[in-house]
Amino acid sequence: MNRNAVTAVAVALTMNSARAAEQRPNIVLIVADDLGYGELGCYGQTRIKTPNLDRMAARGLRFTRFYAGAPVCAPSRCCLITGCQPSRAVIRDNVEVPPEGQMALPARTMTISRALRAAGYTTAMVGKWGLGAPGSEGAPERQGFDHFYGYLCQREAHNYYPTHLWRDGKKVILEGNTPGNVTGRQYAHDLMTEDVLSWVGRKRTKPFFLCWTPTIPHLALQVPEDSITPYRGLWDEHPYDGKGGYQPQATPRAAYAAMISRLDRDVGRLVDRLRELGLEQNTLILFTSDNGPTFKVGGADAEFFHSAGPLRGLKGSVYEGGIRVPLIAYRPGAIPAGRTSDHIAAFWDVFPTLLDVAGGARPAGLDGLSFAPTLTGIGDQPEHGYLFWEFPGYGGQQAVLMQRWKGVRREMDKGNMGVALYDLDTDIAETTDVASAHPDIVARIEEIMRRDRVPSPIFPQSGLDKAPS
Numbered sequence: 001m002n003r004n005a006v007t008a009v010a011v012a013l014t015m016n017s018a019r020a021a022e023q024r025p026n027i028v029l030i031v032a033d034d035l036g037y038g039e040l041g042c043y044g045q046t047r048i049k050t051p052n053l054d055r056m057a058a059r060g061l062r063f064t065r066f067y068a069g070a071p072v073c074a075p076s077r078c079c080l081i082t083g084c085q086p087s088r089a090v091i092r093d094n095v096e097v098p099p100e101g102q103m104a105l106p107a108r109t110m111t112i113s114r115a116l117r118a119a120g121y122t123t124a125m126v127g128k129w130g131l132g133a134p135g136s137e138g139a140p141e142r143q144g145f146d147h148f149y150g151y152l153c154q155r156e157a158h159n160y161y162p163t164h165l166w167r168d169g170k171k172v173i174l175e176g177n178t179p180g181n182v183t184g185r186q187y188a189h190d191l192m193t194e195d196v197l198s199w200v201g202r203k204r205t206k207p208f209f210l211c212w213t214p215t216i217p218h219l220a221l222q223v224p225e226d227s228i229t230p231y232r233g234l235w236d237e238h239p240y241d242g243k244g245g246y247q248p249q250a251t252p253r254a255a256y257a258a259m260i261s262r263l264d265r266d267v268g269r270l271v272d273r274l275r276e277l278g279l280e281q282n283t284l285i286l287f288t289s290d291n292g293p294t295f296k297v298g299g300a301d302a303e304f305f306h307s308a309g310p311l312r313g314l315k316g317s318v319y320e321g322g323i324r325v326p327l328i329a330y331r332p333g334a335i336p337a338g339r340t341s342d343h344i345a346a347f348w349d350v351f352p353t354l355l356d357v358a359g360g361a362r363p364a365g366l367d368g369l370s371f372a373p374t375l376t377g378i379g380d381q382p383e384h385g386y387l388f389w390e391f392p393g394y395g396g397q398q399a400v401l402m403q404r405w406k407g408v409r410r411e412m413d414k415g416n417m418g419v420a421l422y423d424l425d426t427d428i429a430e431t432t433d434v435a436s437a438h439p440d441i442v443a444r445i446e447e448i449m450r451r452d453r454v455p456s457p458i459f460p461q462s463g464l465d466k467a468p469s
Contacts, residue, residue: 025331026283027116027209027354028270031080032263033073033128033157033218036293036302037324038309039260047305048257049230052268053287053328059337060285060330061375067401068291069347070391071315071322073154074102074130076290076347077213081111081131081143083351083366087390087452091131092459094393100153101133103458105143110363112351113144116209119360122146124203126196127213130154134166141169149195150213151188157215158246160188160222182247187224189214193266197273204277207358212270213290216263217256219298220246227258227265240299252299271330281333284357284375286350289325291315312430318389318399318408319430329375336377344401345371346387388452392459400445405438406430407445413462419445 132138
């Protein structure tokens with residue numbers, strides 16, 4: 001082959017590669033904060049209006065058995081970002097790092113952002129991080145994200161009118177917001193939403209991965225008046241005085257509903273933006289939550305809103321209400337509309353799924369199974385034999401899910417090593433312990449709890465490990 005022919009072939013291959021890159025879908029992963037399984041209309045909510053997410057579910061795929069990585073923030077997000085199941089994750093509980101931040105992901109951690117960037121994607125994280133303090137090795141700009149805007153610290157995110165946010169490693173002062181204020185001039189959620197819409201517009205010419213992690217509906221109960229107005233006067237209110245932590249709120253029920261509706265509105269704005277840019281059909285959107293709804297603190301009222309739906313437990317618990325979360329998958333033309341799936345999947349499955357969608361190479365060490373066949377309805381869907389959670393917080397807990405069977409061990413710090421067994425096919429609310437009737441199932445679960453756990457010197461489990469001296 002002569003030089004001109006070789007050149008022509010090289011140019012053709014380059015053009016084909018460029019076309020292939022252009023055809024690869026954009027990916028938007030939206031992770032709400034403390035949004036319960038029952039807090040969207042499409043999952044049974046009747047008091048809070050979520051028309052945009054309900055429309056996405058009707059036009060896409062709604063999962064009924066999708067699980068977070070842990071029942072609290074940082075370890076759940078660690079499982080999502082690293083593709084590791086909880087018993088192998090490096091971060092297994094919330095750990096404060098004064099003056100601002102939490103325990104950091106180690107340098108050179110294989111993250112979903114690194115893997116997608118290696119596959120040719122531009123990457124961004126907007127919202128709450130919680131996996132590394134400012135300037136640490138765990139900061140998002142050092143973990144594979146080309147762009148970050150939002151809260152680095154979970155604790156700072158407890159106020160929606162913060163004094164500052166972070167952009168690409170630099171502190172951004174928010175004029176008009178003063179420490180501890182109930183209101184201010186700049187509402188952080190709105191700032192982050194505008195950044196999302198702007199970034200998508202700037203990156204529309206090449207494949208992108210956007211991880212949007214809004215803090216709604218995590219406390220405090222703060223939201224602009226235009227969102228509260230539709231809910232004012234609908235329900236009896238018991239003002240929250242702020243003495244138990246978080247900011248006071250005169251109408252906590254209205255404010256809580258308003259926050260979720262504002263998030264729904266802004267997800268709808270993102271879909272509209274993608275449509276305007278001609279990207280809607282070439283963008284996969286996944287919407288989920290990092291764990292179950294919060295307990296009765298700061299004015300929150302999970303009982304009133306039936307926030308966990310029919311499930312037992314709330315945030316901090318390995319019962320279903322603490323870890324089973326919504327998952328909506330949306331991509332017109334690629335994901336058939338109007339489907340519901342009971343496929344069992346968890347946060348650590350998202351990493352391999354997105355790599356399959358992007359056509360990227362799967363790195364070693366991932367625990368998850370891709371649920372891409374469930375998204376598209378094409379190909380055989382691999383199934384987990386079981387899912388295993390180990391969580392050192394809230395008294396020390398473990399849980400194993402084997403299809404219909406759920407084994408739960410709680411309060412291990414008090415020496416409780418007994419396993420309660422629930423049949424989720426007949427008892428989704430986990431009300432009746434049937435362990436005595438199924439000793440063989442309990443024995444299998446106990447063996448998984450022994451075999452699959454990887455002890456962590458940073459997160460010892462009382463009753464399972466000896467605490468470091």
